[in-house]
Amino acid sequence: xxxxxxxxxxxxxxxxxxxxxxxxxxxxxxxxxxxxxxxxxxxxxxxxxxxxxxxxxxxxxxxxxxxxxxxxxxxxxxxxxxxxxxxxxxxxxxxxxxxxxxxxxxxxxxxxxxxxxxxxxxxxx
Numbered sequence: 001x002x003x004x005x006x007x008x009x010x011x012x013x014x015x016x017x018x019x020x021x022x023x024x025x026x027x028x029x030x031x032x033x034x035x036x037x038x039x040x041x042x043x044x045x046x047x048x049x050x051x052x053x054x055x056x057x058x059x060x061x062x063x064x065x066x067x068x069x070x071x072x073x074x075x076x077x078x079x080x081x082x083x084x085x086x087x088x089x090x091x092x093x094x095x096x097x098x099x100x101x102x103x104x105x106x107x108x109x110x111x112x113x114x115x116x117x118x119x120x121x122x123x124x125x
Contacts, residue, residue: 022063026063029063033050034046034050
């Protein structure tokens with residue numbers, strides 16, 4: 001019981017931090033609008049009037065004004081661009097002083113290729 005309650009509070013916290021509460025409220029508003037329109041109009045007309053954006057209900061208007069009035073948290077970065085000290089030396093590529101010897105292809109071992117036995121071996125069970 002305690003774990004379930006903690007999960008519910010965690011879900012509510014995540015929704016409120018990410019702005020999901022506006023999505024939940026908008027879903028409630030659209031569902032209410034769709035149910036209201038379906039009582040008087042056909043299904044196609046009800047969907048069109050609900051989701052076209054030209055016929056907002058009072059809850060949709062309040063949600064839109066709430067989203068606008070909610071100030072976004074402005075995050076200012078505390079990090080500075082790394083500054084490198086000027087150097088007078090130049091980078092020069094140098095050839096390595098040691099390398100591994102490579103064997104010629106004639107000395108390379110041949111790969112073993114065998115054909116599979118025909119017929120295939122039977123498994124002993």
